[in-house]
Amino acid sequence: MFNRSVQDSRSPARDRTDERESTTAVRLEGVTHRYGSSGGRFRSGDERTVTALRDVSFDVPTGTIVGLEGPSGSGKSTILHAVAGLLVPTEGSVELRDTDLAALSDGERTRMRRHHIGIVFQRFHLLPSLSARANVALPLVQAGVPRSDRRERATDLLEAVGLGDRTTHLPGELSGGERQRVAIARALSTDPDVIVADEPTGELDTATGGDVLELLTDIGRDRAVLVASHDAATLSVADRVITLRDGRVDDVR
Amino acid sequence: MSDETDELPEGVETRRRTRWSGLVGVTLARWRQRATGTTVGRIASTVGAVALTIAFLLVVTGIALALADGGATSRDDADVRITPTEGSTLSSVDGVEGPRLGATNERAGAIRSHDGVEHASPVLVETARLESTDGDPRTVRLVGVVPDGESRTVAGLPTDRLEPGDSHYANGSYDGPRNGEIVLSRTAADRLGASDGDELAVSRGPMQSNETAVTVTVAAVGDAGGEGGEGGAPIALVHASELQSISGAADGQLADRVLVWGNSDTAQSAATDAYPDASVEIAGRTDPTALFEDGLAFATSVIALIVGVTICASFVATTMGMTVDEDRRTLAVLESIGVPTRGRLAVVAISTGITTFVGSLVGIALGAGGIMGVNAIASATIAPGAVAQFHPLFVPYAIAVALLSGLVAVPYPLAVAARTSVLSEVGR
Numbered sequence: 001m002f003n004r005s006v007q008d009s010r011s012p013a014r015d016r017t018d019e020r021e022s023t024t025a026v027r028l029e030g031v032t033h034r035y036g037s038s039g040g041r042f043r044s045g046d047e048r049t050v051t052a053l054r055d056v057s058f059d060v061p062t063g064t065i066v067g068l069e070g071p072s073g074s075g076k077s078t079i080l081h082a083v084a085g086l087l088v089p090t091e092g093s094v095e096l097r098d099t100d101l102a103a104l105s106d107g108e109r110t111r112m113r114r115h116h117i118g119i120v121f122q123r124f125h126l127l128p129s130l131s132a133r134a135n136v137a138l139p140l141v142q143a144g145v146p147r148s149d150r151r152e153r154a155t156d157l158l159e160a161v162g163l164g165d166r167t168t169h170l171p172g173e174l175s176g177g178e179r180q181r182v183a184i185a186r187a188l189s190t191d192p193d194v195i196v197a198d199e200p201t202g203e204l205d206t207a208t209g210g211d212v213l214e215l216l217t218d219i220g221r222d223r224a225v226l227v228a229s230h231d232a233a234t235l236s237v238a239d240r241v242i243t244l245r246d247g248r249v250d251d252v253r
Numbered sequence: 254m255s256d257e258t259d260e261l262p263e264g265v266e267t268r269r270r271t272r273w274s275g276l277v278g279v280t281l282a283r284w285r286q287r288a289t290g291t292t293v294g295r296i297a298s299t300v301g302a303v304a305l306t307i308a309f310l311l312v313v314t315g316i317a318l319a320l321a322d323g324g325a326t327s328r329d330d331a332d333v334r335i336t337p338t339e340g341s342t343l344s345s346v347d348g349v350e351g352p353r354l355g356a357t358n359e360r361a362g363a364i365r366s367h368d369g370v371e372h373a374s375p376v377l378v379e380t381a382r383l384e385s386t387d388g389d390p391r392t393v394r395l396v397g398v399v400p401d402g403e404s405r406t407v408a409g410l411p412t413d414r415l416e417p418g419d420s421h422y423a424n425g426s427y428d429g430p431r432n433g434e435i436v437l438s439r440t441a442a443d444r445l446g447a448s449d450g451d452e453l454a455v456s457r458g459p460m461q462s463n464e465t466a467v468t469v470t471v472a473a474v475g476d477a478g479g480e481g482g483e484g485g486a487p488i489a490l491v492h493a494s495e496l497q498s499i500s501g502a503a504d505g506q507l508a509d510r511v512l513v514w515g516n517s518d519t520a521q522s523a524a525t526d527a528y529p530d531a532s533v534e535i536a537g538r539t540d541p542t543a544l545f546e547d548g549l550a551f552a553t554s555v556i557a558l559i560v561g562v563t564i565c566a567s568f569v570a571t572t573m574g575m576t577v578d579e580d581r582r583t584l585a586v587l588e589s590i591g592v593p594t595r596g597r598l599a600v601v602a603i604s605t606g607i608t609t610f611v612g613s614l615v616g617i618a619l620g621a622g623g624i625m626g627v628n629a630i631a632s633a634t635i636a637p638g639a640v641a642q643f644h645p646l647f648v649p650y651a652i653a654v655a656l657l658s659g660l661v662a663v664p665y666p667l668a669v670a671a672r673t674s675v676l677s678e679v680g681r
Contacts, residue, residue: 125589129282129286142596150275
């Protein structure tokens with residue numbers, strides 16, 4: 001399906017394959033999170049809180065795809081956001097390559113996310129006024145990569161996901177599956193150690209979703225991939241599936 | 254953990270520059286795409302609002318500039334004007350009406366001797382009281398000139414109605430025969446109840462009406478074709494040396510300015526030779542510093558500036574705030590891919606800056622068109638000539654005002670951007 005493996009599209013300057021082997025990329029230890037509990041100074045003390053996660057612990061080794069399943073509100077997205085450093089859990093620790101994200105400042109977490117995390121959203125979230133190539137190159141802008149290198153890297157990644165002929169297209173000119181592949185290419189642009197994907201096939205038909213899953217499987221060979229989904233086909237590519245219920249780990253298989 | 258400085262310690266500064274130039278480039282590309290496709294309406298309305306306020310500012314400032322530069326006594330058809338530079342000790346004598354040029358009759362003569370210069374004349378403006386035999390004394394602005402018999406206009410009145418030359422000057426002795434002629438503007442003639450051939454008594458100033466010593470004969474009254482008659486100002490032309498004698502300006506051969514007719518470049522060169530420290534201005538180019546010297550014009554332009562900045566900033570703040578509000582998802586995506594708060598706010602600030610800059614460019618074009626339109630309407634209806642002027646300095650002025658407005662406005666879109674929650678925007 002794709003022109004070449006995304007594994008071949010790795011940035012030569014940042015090839016960390018050896019380093020990644022047999023290491024734990026992500027570790028959650030006793031993670032509990034309550035929404036509404038970290039409010040500002042003007043919030044009343046008796047404000048109602050919602051507990052999204054209760055004492056969740058697991059780890060994701062490099063080279064492993066871990067699936068998260070469970071009904072809506074079970075805490076799947078909260079785990080992904082905690083791993084991505086977009087939220088700090090109320091209790092417990094989330095370690096990314098042995099660094100506790102909760103101990104970092106907002107700026108340090110943002111930097112950590114930039115270098116080590118790639119996020120794939122259900123609704124793609126591409127910038128509509130930028131071309132596919134510019135969208136893929138976007139994370140490299142903040143990384144300080146020169147323009148010519150950004151373009152080269154983005155073009156390589158788009159070719160790797162089978163969109164070499166769509167580099168100058170705007171997201172509005174692409175199909176759903178193509179947009180998600182652009183989003184995956186964007187997530188890979190900084191050559192991250194961990195990919196988190198929230199319902200990556202949720203907006204796609206079965207055939208297109210299959211292509212995206214093939215891509216994710218390819219990515220998962222040398223990265224830690226965390227996929228949240230309701231979809232059995234998506235979860236089938238996972239090496240391990242964690243079932244969540246009411247914010248707790250209900251089952252691991 | 255990995256840190257930027259850990260990865261490329263020798264290139265931190267280079268990377269910072271690359272990062273910022275990249276952010277500016279992405280913002281520019283995004284703005285261009287949005288302005289021409291994805292959100293053309295919003296961008297166009299912001300640019301339009303900025304352009305209209307800038308155009309309004311330029312038209313009002315153009316009118317103020319014309320007001321400061323003009324006045325009925327300044328209306329002439331000379332090619333070059335020499336005026337005293339404020340504070341110049343070499344070319345001016347400070348008097349109650351500001352600095353004046355010295356040795357004007359003599360140096361005007363020197364300027365006239367240059368090839369390519371048709372004529373040069375000192376121009377002295379004094380307030381005096383004129384009284385006809387059967388009327389009340391009236392205050393009139395007397396404008397002293399040296400006529401040469403050619404058809405020229407000074408203070409909106411024709412100089413060729415005066416006897417050519419300036420016989421009373423007599424090479425600086427001021428003892429030559431007086432011509433005793435005066436050309437009245439229509440308004441002056443009406444107020445005095447005077448007509449051609451009437452004799453008028455001249456006193457030096459409004460407070461000294463009893464010291465009448467000189468009489469002049471009305472040589473002409475500015476007719477309907479004369480600009481001075483239509484301006485409504487009581488003005489009259491007399492010979493320069495005679496006015497200098499009456500006003501006491503003869504000692505230093507003082508005048509408010511020297512007018513030169515002829516080829517602009519030659520006349521400018523001759524004028525600069527004669528008055529190296531004075532301001533030499535080619536006709537059609539107004540000195541914008543005149544705005545600061547005229548109270549009404551200055552107040553008008555300052556009010557236009559304040560109103561312009563206020564309206565412009567309000568429009569920019571509102572429309573950019575709404576744009577950012579619609580754009581929260583983009584900001585959330587930027588955060589999710591690791592762009593820090595400073596970078597995200599920079600994207601918003603740069604977008605606002607681009608919008609106001611483009612608005613200012615459109616506004617300059619509209620303002621220039623507006624000034625031409627105002628002049629066309631004024632010429633066709635009430636005014637004899639231009640009532641608004643465009644100056645090249647308006648271009649940087651308009652851009653600076655627009656960017657200032659953007660600067661005043663930018664905290665609001667920044668505040669909207671800073672309140673964006675990545676989880677609520679990218680979550681389901």
